[in-house]
């Protein structure tokens with residue numbers, strides 16, 4: 001997905017911008033570019049392809065400007081090409097703009113500008129922006145220092161859609177303007193210099209002090225100062241936020257790939273998620289939540305809404321909340337939820353899960369729930385992300401930056417947090433006995449060690465990956481929460497190994513999917529629930545008798561049978577088991593991807609944070 005970097009200070013901007021873009025590569029992109037303010041006007045260097053290609057562009061070393069904007073593009077309007085890459089300039093080459101988001105009424109605005117004599121050279125929606133700014137700038141006769149800002153504000157009033165813009169201009173050679181609506185943008189404050197980015201990790205090595213822009217807020221930056229304005233250009237004060245993440249936490253730390261590093265970080269990520277939320281002999285402590293018994297008793301229905309892996313985490317959330325709190329929970333895919341008419345009212349609690357906190361569908365679903373009167377609670381990994389600013393309440397997974405596109409540690413942290421949240425609700429509601437809760441808390445505290453133990457299956461999994469990496473189809477089976485794990489395992493495999501896979505609730509097999517089972521097809525099952533072990537085993541026998549090759553991941557003693565491979569993992573209580581049982585599957589996808597020589601961290605066609613619909 002598109003990424004944004006900006007720099008304003010006293011150092012040469014171009015290397016800082018390119019380095020920042022390299023840090024954004026994990027988001028996925030198809031082209032990159034920078035624009036700087038030079039003595040003789042604005043420069044633009046851009047091309048399709050990798051960020052590092054920018055180093056080879058003729059003239060890049062001659063750029064001396066100390067103010068600049070930069071962008072990685074992930075095509076939405078127009079194919080990946082040099083012309084469609086950002087930054088974009090207006091016809092008079094006075095304004096340079098980068099943009100994340102989508103301008104919905106760009107055709108209408110383009111026709112308007114064409115009527116005024118403007119020409120267009122790209123297929124993008126963004127190219128209208130510098131021209132629209134030029135149009136309003138030309139109409140303003142007041143030549144004070146905010147003339148460009150007023151032009152930007154007028155342009156924003158015309159634009160429908162989502163955007164984070166960075167704007168530089170030859171008419172304000174010592175300033176930069178940024179504004180956002182429904183697309184992420186942060187400003188990092190340095191000493192005599194300031195940074196802008198769509199992602200905090202990209203500029204974490206420069207500063208830990210950030211201003212988080214809200215929708216429709218403008219920032220007017222110089223190297224020493226940042227002025228903030230609301231939608232009507234009234235000055236506003238903003239408080240600075242300090243981010244605890246360490247810049248080195250965003251590096252690979254000696255691992256070959258970010259994904260492997262993040263898989264191995266899970267014991268510590270889960271420890272961070274638990275944090276001080278489970279104090280000994282005391283109720284669960286969520287410093288950011290203060291739900292009363294009266295409020296929670298008024299909730300007669302919950303929704304958990306998310307996309308992809310985060311939605312799979314939500315599936316286990318449903319099991320545990322329903323069991324401990326006796327409140328019905330529906331899990332919904334955000335992109336489906338937002339386009340139907342969900343039955344929601346003030347007695348509904350809607351929980352939104354998003355690692356990035358910037359997923360467009362999840363944010364839209366949140367806004368819809370709020371408009372229908374529900375109480376909204378965001379679970380995110382990114383402090384200050386859009387979802388957390390929209391929601392009534394926010395809690396964080398604290399898993400640290402997740403860079404690899406395929407989500408691993410965010411998932412296990414989300415499932416951990418949902419379990420703790422269920423305990424919190426149950427304690428407030430007094431809906432589960434103290435003994436059960438005490439036992440459950442103890443199991444949560446043991447999770448990091450169990451995940452550590454599960455990681456030891458790495459060599460066996462690597463061997464197995466060598467046997468199946470050339471397969472065309474792989475099937476995953478599970479029952480109960482093990483079905484949730486099967487779904488997540490299947491998604492992981494598809495994403496990074498490009499092998500077709502499907503996950504089925506084991507009991508569904510004979511209602512159709514078993515028709516796909518033939519000689520030598522690989523079927524991988526997960527069994528962690530002692531109440532369901534026999535049922536799943538009999539489904540496995542059904543596929544064995546049709547010639548399938550079988551692997552079972554299990555935390556239980558299995559009845560002796562003719563399964564081809566069994567990998568044992570530590571046992572834990574049923575609602576926590578997806579946290580432990582997903583580990584071999586994450587490793588399996590990783591090793592298969594490596595065996596196939598694929599780019600594990602940046603799988604094709606995927607983006608880390610899906611900020612457009």
Ligand code: F6R
Pocket residue numbers: 307308309310311353354355356357358359362405406407408491492495608609610
């Ligand atoms: C899968 C994956 C995606 C994300 C999904 C939601 O490995 O990474 O399925 O889980 O795009 O992203 P967030 O959690 O940022 O809302």
